[in-house]
Amino acid sequence: MQNPTPSVPTPEQIRRAPKALLHDHLDGGLRPATIVEIARATGYTALPETDPEKLGAWFREAADSGSLERYLETFAHTCAVMQTRDALVRVAAECAEDLAADGVVYAEVRYAPEQHLEGGLTLEEVVEAVNEGFRLGEQRAREAGHRIRVGALLTAMRHAARSQEIAELANRYRDSGVVGFDIAGAEAGYPPTRHLDAFDYLKRENNHFTIHAGEAFGLPSIWQALQWCGADRLGHGVRIIDDIERKGGEVSLGRLASYVRDKRVPLEMCPTSNLQTGAAESYEEHPIGLLRRLHFRVTVNTDNRLMSGTSMSREFEHLVDAFGYTLDDMQWFTVNAMKSAFIPFDERLAMINEVIKPGYAELKAEWLFTPGPGTPPVASGSARSGS
Ligand SMILES: O=c1[nH]cnc2c1ncn2[C@@H]1O[C@H](CO)[C@@H](O)[C@H]1O
């Protein structure tokens, strides 16, 4: 038998492969059945569908509009059912369980605490409820035979004016479950420089942050996020492709693209989400293919599992179909993500060396133990030697 590697992984191998996720919205990943149940229990009557399957389809279709603004409108319904302590604990626990069942071993999950105050919770109570949910989900995952570690990123909404407050909140909880900060929401008209105070504060505190940039808006947004705000990572960053010129087989990088590659700035790419908001045309044409070839620090992410009907495994399946990626490529993306995580260096290294690499090594060795064509069938029943 020949070593079939490097071969295209099967969906089952993709699911079992250890994965690291840096960009996933808590309010973009609820189970449709949970939305329906919480809506019923809390008296929220504005859901467009009350059958879970139809509701899931509604989210995918409504988000599939080609515009980031329309995509974001769908979050009104998920946020509406995330206004009580119990709901937040439940949603966060299910998030950790769902990611773990999909083979995610490390996740940074983000949400905007300011969007969960309508039921009377304080910002602190929101953070504590979500943290409690993540711990519960990690424990349930362990009981089900999966290992996952989840950290929270606190998001400030870019159209609002609470970023300083949220940055302080992220700093206060940095040793208890919160690993960093982010800004999200409509990009056009709301440049990241509106929130310079918050970023300056976090830098002075030696804390970490990522910025949604270069998704619906182009290079100026990426440039500001990096050179004015000092972002550690870029949420999406797909438009960096606008600073890369291709003529025939020749590729040349502009100053900003060079900077991003030279400084190993992590790009949190979310292919399916980009197709829905119009930031990319198809998986085959998604900039991730070129950026990976050019050795940018690219990572693969889900963004919003509910709105995009996706999971980490599904994102990888699409990329495997489009680009023929192998387990080695998957490992490369996963190690990139782990290197770019906001937890301490020693923990990242241990995750790479003790969890991710052994996980891929095991999958890559599977061909050695699959029975070849000449293998005799296993005898069943009474055929015992010497009797
Ligand atoms: O792809 C995105 N781009 C910008 N903002 C987003 C995206 N996905 C979700 N959110 C926004 O982030 C908030 C906190 O999780 C969500 O409520 C949504 O408004």
Ligand SMILES: [Zn+2]
């Ligand atoms: Zn996002």
